[in-house]
Amino acid sequence: MIGSGPAGLYAAEALVKQTDGDVHVDVFDRLPTPYGLVRYGVAPDHKSIKSIARYLQRVLEGGGVRFFGCVELGRDLSRADLLECYDAVIYSTGAMVDRHLGIPGEDLPGSIAATDFVNWYCGHPDASDHEFDLSVEEVAVIGVGNVAVDVVRILAKTAGELRETDVPEHVLAKLAESRVKRVHMIGRRGPAQAKFTTKEARELGELPNAEIHVRPEDMVLDPASAEVAETDRHVRGNVKVLNGWVEEPAGLAPRRVDVRFWRAPKEIIGTGRVEGLTLERTHLDESGRVVGTGEYETLPVGMVLRSVGYQSVPLDGVPFDERSYVVPNDGGRIIDPEGGTVPREYVAGWIKRGPTGVVGTNKSDAAETVRNLLADVAGAGAAGRPERKIEELLESRGLPVVTYSDWLNLDAAEIALARSLDRGERVKLAGWDAMRSACRPS
Ligand SMILES: Cc1cc2nc3c(=O)[nH]c(=O)nc-3n(C[C@H](O)[C@H](O)[C@H](O)COP(=O)(O)OP(=O)(O)OC[C@H]3O[C@@H](n4cnc5c(N)ncnc54)[C@H](O)[C@@H]3O)c2cc1C
Ligand SMILES: NC(=O)c1ccc[n+]([C@@H]2O[C@H](COP(=O)([O-])OP(=O)(O)OC[C@H]3O[C@@H](n4cnc5c(N)ncnc54)[C@H](OP(=O)(O)O)[C@@H]3O)[C@@H](O)[C@H]2O)c1
Secondary structure, three states, X not given: OEOOOHHHHHHHHHHHHXXXXXXXXXXXXXXXXXXXXXXXXXXXXXXHHHOHHHHHHHHXXXXXXXXXXXXXXXXXXXXXXXXXXXXXXXXXXXXXXXXXOOOOOOOOOOEEEHHHHHHHHOOOHHHOOOOOOOOOOEEEEEOOOHHHHHHHHHHHOOHHHHOOOOOOHHHHHHHHOOOOOEEEEEOOOOHHHOOOOHHHHHHHOOOOOEEEEEOHHHHOOOHHHHHHHHHOHHHHHHHHHHHOOOOOOOOOOOEEEEEEOOEEEXXXXXXXXXXXXXXXXXXXXXXXXXXXXXXXXXXXXXXEEEOOOEEOOOOOOOOOEOOOOEOOEEOOEEEOOOOOEEEEEEEOOHHHHOOOOOOOHHHHHHHHHHHHHHHHHHHOOOOOOOOOOHHXXXXXXXXXXXXXXXXXXXXXXXXXXXXXXXXXXXXXXXXXXXXXXXXXXX
C-alpha cells in the first residue's frame, strides 16, 4: 500500500480481514506519520472527524499490517522495486497539489493555494516554514466547497478559539497576530450550486466572533436552480441556511464573512503583491454553463486564497490521465494506454476517483479495489513468491525508515507537548527535523 491515508488503511483493513487466505500488508508513506488528510487536511477544530484516526490506528495495530514512514515512491522506492517485493501493489497516494485558476496575477505574493494554507495550519512538515502575511484586513477565498469553508472558518476564528486544537505553536502565534477583519468567500455559480455541505455552512453562521452576510440579490435563483432547491435535500438545506444570512449584520463582531455568488475571478491585481481581486458577474446559460455578463468589480483584498480543488500527481511508470488527473482504472484495476488491465497494480481513494468525498467514502472505494484484487489473485491461482525482501532493499539503500513504534514516540511527544502547554489533547510538532527527533528520542 502506497499511502497511509483513509483509502490505504481501509484497503489494508479489508485485506487482512478477508478470510480466504493469509494476507500481509506493508503500508508506506512519504511522511513519518500515518492517516494522510485525516491528520493534514481535516480542520483542527473538527475534533470528532479527526478522531477517525483512532479507528485507522486499530488497522495498523490489529496484526498483519506494518507501517514504513518516510519512504516515498519515486524517490526512495520505484514501481519496479515494489513489483519485485510484493504480489500486488495498491497506490493510494491521494491528491497532494492545488488546481490552478489560470488567471493573471495568480502567482503574485499573497495569492495562496488553499493546499499550502491548510498544510501550514495543519502542521504539515512540507509547510512548516511557510509565511503568510496576516497583517492584511481583507481576504478573498475563491471557491464554495468544504475546504473553502474550513479556510474561512480558520481565518474568522480567534486564536483563543483555536487554542484547544492541535495547531502547532508557531501557527497559533501567527493567527493571534492576524489583523484580518473581513473574509469574502466567492462562488462562480449560484447558491444552488455551492459544493459545501449544509452542516459545514451552518457552522460558519454560528461563529461567536464573526458575523456573516449574503446579499439578497445573490440569492436569486434561475428557474432550473429553483426547482433543484425544491427537490434536492442538500441544495434545499444550503439555500435555507444561506437565506438566513441575508439580513445586514449589526456590525458588533470583530470579524465579518461575506459569501458572494455569481462572481467569477478574472484577475488578481497588484504591484509586487496582491492588492485586489477582480470579479466578473455571471449567470447560467440555457445549458447550465456559467457565463460572464461583462460587469466587473474589484475587491480591495490583500490576500487571495484559491480553494478550487485538489489534484493528484502522476506516479513514475504508472498510467495517468492528464485530463482528469487520476490513474485510469476499472474498479481499482489499473488500465494501461491500450485499454488492457495492468496485472498486480491497483488504486484506491482520491488517486482512483478524484478529489471528492468524505473520509468514509474511501471505505467502500477501497473495498471495491480489494474485492477485485482478491478475485484476480484467486483467478491466477496461488500468488507468486516475491523475489526480494523489502527489509533488505530498504536497508541496502540506507533509508531512515520511520517504524510504527517510532511514530508512536512522535504521537506521545505531541500529546505531552499539549499537556505541558495546557492546550487540549495534542499540539503538533512541525518541521521534518523536530518530527524525526521525536520519532527517535535520544
Ligand atoms: C483540507 C481538507 C479537509 C477535509 N476535511 C474533511 C472532513 O472534515 N471530513 C471528511 O469526512 N473528509 C474531509 N476531507 C476529505 C478526506 O480527507 C479525503 O476523502 C481522504 O483523505 C482521501 O483519502 P486518500 O487516502 O485517498 O488520500 P490522503 O488522505 O491524501 O492520503 C494519501 C497519503 O499518501 C501519501 N503519499 C502521497 N504520495 C506518496 C508517495 N509518492 N509515496 C508515499 N506516500 C505518498 C501522503 O503522504 C498521504 O499520507 C478533507 C479533505 C481536505 C483536502
Ligand atoms: N467537513 C467536511 O466534510 C469536508 C471538509 C473539507 C473537504 N471535504 C471534502 O473534500 C473534497 C474536496 O473539497 P474542495 O472544497 O477542495 O473541492 P470541491 O467541493 O470540488 O469545491 C471546489 C470549489 O471550487 C470552485 N471552483 C473550481 N474551479 C474554479 C474556478 N476556476 N473559478 C472559481 N471557482 C472554482 C468550485 O466551483 P464549481 O462548482 O462552479 O466548479 C467549487 O465551489 C470534497 O468532496 C469535500 O466535501 C469535506
